[in-house]
Amino acid sequence: MQSSPPQVLAVVASGTCILMVGVVLANLLEFGVQSQHMATHILSMNILAPFLGATVLARWKIPERGGSQLWFTTAVQLALLWAWHTPALQSVSLHLPGVMVVFHAALLLAAIAFWVSVFALSGPARWQAIPALLLTGKLVCLLAALLVFSPRAIYASAAHAANDLDDQHLAGLLMIAACPLCYLVAAVVMTVHLIGSQQPQQARPSTRRIVG
Numbered sequence: 001m002q003s004s005p006p007q008v009l010a011v012v013a014s015g016t017c018i019l020m021v022g023v024v025l026a027n028l029l030e031f032g033v034q035s036q037h038m039a040t041h042i043l044s045m046n047i048l049a050p051f052l053g054a055t056v057l058a059r060w061k062i063p064e065r066g067g068s069q070l071w072f073t074t075a076v077q078l079a080l081l082w083a084w085h086t087p088a089l090q091s092v093s094l095h096l097p098g099v100m101v102v103f104h105a106a107l108l109l110a111a112i113a114f115w116v117s118v119f120a121l122s123g124p125a126r127w128q129a130i131p132a133l134l135l136t137g138k139l140v141c142l143l144a145a146l147l148v149f150s151p152r153a154i155y156a157s158a159a160h161a162a163n164d165l166d167d168q169h170l171a172g173l174l175m176i177a178a179c180p181l182c183y184l185v186a187a188v189v190m191t192v193h194l195i196g197s198q199q200p201q202q203a204r205p206s207t208r209r210i211v212g
Contacts, residue, residue: 032167034155038174040104045081045111046182053115064122067132073117074132077110078139085143090155118186127194130187137183140175147172 056062083089084103093100114136118129147154149172153164 032163032170034164034167034171035174037100038171041081041107042174042178044104044108045077046179049108049111050115050182050186052112053119056112056116057119062116062120065117065120065125066122067125067128070114070117070121070125070128070132073110073114074136077107077114078136080107080110081140082143085147087154126190130191130194133183133187133190137180137187140183141180144172144176144179148176 080103084107089099089103093103118132121129147168150165150168153168155164155168
């Protein structure tokens with residue numbers, strides 16, 4: 001298994017935080033169409049994908065890799081996420097449910113590939129997981145902010161025209177509360193571990209022998 005203790009802790013910590021947020025919000029709020037889709041994103045990309053990524057590394061021997069694959073999977077995941085939230089694709093998915101299923105599956109696969117790339121980083125390249133996680137969280141947060149602070153409904157639907165804006169705001173709140181938290185917690189856990197793993201080497205006193 002390639003996943004190291006800090007990476008496993010990052011997965012557990014992130015999943016726990018998101019589940020806690022989800023339970024609280026589910027008890028307080030009523031989900032609409034857009035917020036239901038967002039909850040699906042959160043469950044698949046931020047809870048299911050990290051655990052599946054760790055499972056992939058546990059069952060198959062995947063060699064440790066450098067940072068190039070990590071940045072590639074980071075770009076793919078972000079591109080798919082932003083593309084999925086364009087009004088054009090959202091409109092198509094309302095008329096063709098199969099498109100929605102395909103995109104949810106594509107986002108899940110992209111998220112699994114991202115987390116596998118994070119977990120499979122070789123020792124010298126593990127620090128690159130931190131900026132990749134923070135960048136992903138930042139751009140996800142920006143997308144969520146657009147949904148929350150938009151003065152009009154970006155994804156208007158005839159069936160729910162009266163509640164589209166409120167539902168969109170709720171979907172953005174779910175994203176801004178859960179998604180960046182996942183990447184931030186994982187980045188913090190991995191940062192603490194990397195700092196802790198370097199301290200014993202730096203604090204080790206020099207044992208120079210004095211020859212008289």
